[in-house]
Amino acid sequence: MDPSLVEHLVSSAVSPERRSRTERLRRTDDRARSAYAELLLNHALRRALRLDKPALGRTELGAPFVANAPGAHVSLSHSGSMVACVLSSLPVGLDVQEDTLPDLAELIPGACSPAEAARLASLDPPERLDLFLKIWTGKESAAKCLGVGLGLDFTAMELEFGHTGLTATARENAALTPRTLYLDFLEPGSGYTACVARAEPARPPELRSVAWRDLIPPELGD
Numbered sequence: 275m276d277p278s279l280v281e282h283l284v285s286s287a288v289s290p291e292r293r294s295r296t297e298r299l300r301r302t303d304d305r306a307r308s309a310y311a312e313l314l315l316n317h318a319l320r321r322a323l324r325l326d327k328p329a330l331g332r333t334e335l336g337a338p339f340v341a342n343a344p345g346a347h348v349s350l351s352h353s354g355s356m357v358a359c360v361l362s363s364l365p366v367g368l369d370v371q372e373d374t375l376p377d378l379a380e381l382i383p384g385a386c387s388p389a390e391a392a393r394l395a396s397l398d399p400p401e402r403l404d405l406f407l408k409i410w411t412g413k414e415s416a417a418k419c420l421g422v423g424l425g426l427d428f429t430a431m432e433l434e435f436g437h438t439g440l441t442a443t444a445r446e447n448a449a450l451t452p453r454t455l456y457l458d459f460l461e462p463g464s465g466y467t468a469c470v471a472r473a474e475p476a477r478p479p480e481l482r483s484v485a486w487r488d489l490i491p492p493e494l495g496d
């Protein structure tokens with residue numbers, strides 16, 4: 275990441291809302307991921323919907339939306355050297371995660387149901403990491419699909435193993451009634467796991483990749 279290019283992108287290529295959020299991030303790589311996430315979303319909206327001037331908004335809980343594309347649902351995620359977005363005609367959530375998570379023993383109690391934790395404990399480390407990443411990205415994508423952000427208790431959700439359904443159960447104040455979301459696990463590239471959650475069964479999303487440099491507005495390129 276060229277820090278001066280990142281600063282140019284933040285100051286002149288993203289929306290004022292994104293700029294003020296991004297300026298609060300300290301690390302250059304976080305700032306870059308945030309700026310490129312919006313550039314990628316703009317690119318996708320231009321290509322898929324021919325929308326040149328998207329009116330991007332954000333709910334109080336942080337979920338992105340496009341005010342001038344009624345019926346189009348979007349979701350964003352960034353991890354490591356990847357940013358990702360999804361467009362759908364259904365409510366949608368996307369999560370991408372680099373396969374370098376800190377200590378799983380610390381994450382499992384907050385992220386898994388007792389049955390999931392027991393299943394993970396029975397696996398060898400590589401399979402354990404693989405399944406944990408599916409549980410994690412599955413639940414993060416579900417949280418985004420529901421738009422609830424931090425309001426969701428991950429230990430009250432369970433992946434239905436062997437199916438593509440995820441059942442989310444309400445507890446205490448969680449903003450959920452029991453419901454099933456439909457998950458598609460994608461292979462976005464070596465070392466990454468990604469999941470798309472939708473409220474209804476649908477065809478798996480089509481995966482397209484775009485090089486970082488192709489998102490840079492021509493006036494800021496070299």
Ligand SMILES: CC(C)(COP(=O)(O)OP(=O)(O)OC[C@H]1O[C@@H](n2cnc3c(N)ncnc32)[C@H](O)[C@@H]1OP(=O)(O)O)[C@@H](O)C(=O)NCCC(=O)NCCS
Nearest residue numbers: 311335336337350351352384385417418421422423424428
């Ligand atoms: C908000 C949350 C979904 C963000 O996920 P993350 O893995 O930290 O980061 P990601 O890069 O994958 O996603 C960030 C994007 O999510 C989107 N997002 C934020 N809040 C959102 C919400 N309420 N609904 C939908 N999308 C949301 C934003 O577009 C954001 O990107 P942007 O700020 O660049 O626009 C997540 O932190 C969260 O709240 N998870 C649910 C509960 C939880 O974490 N429980 C604890 C388990 S130990």
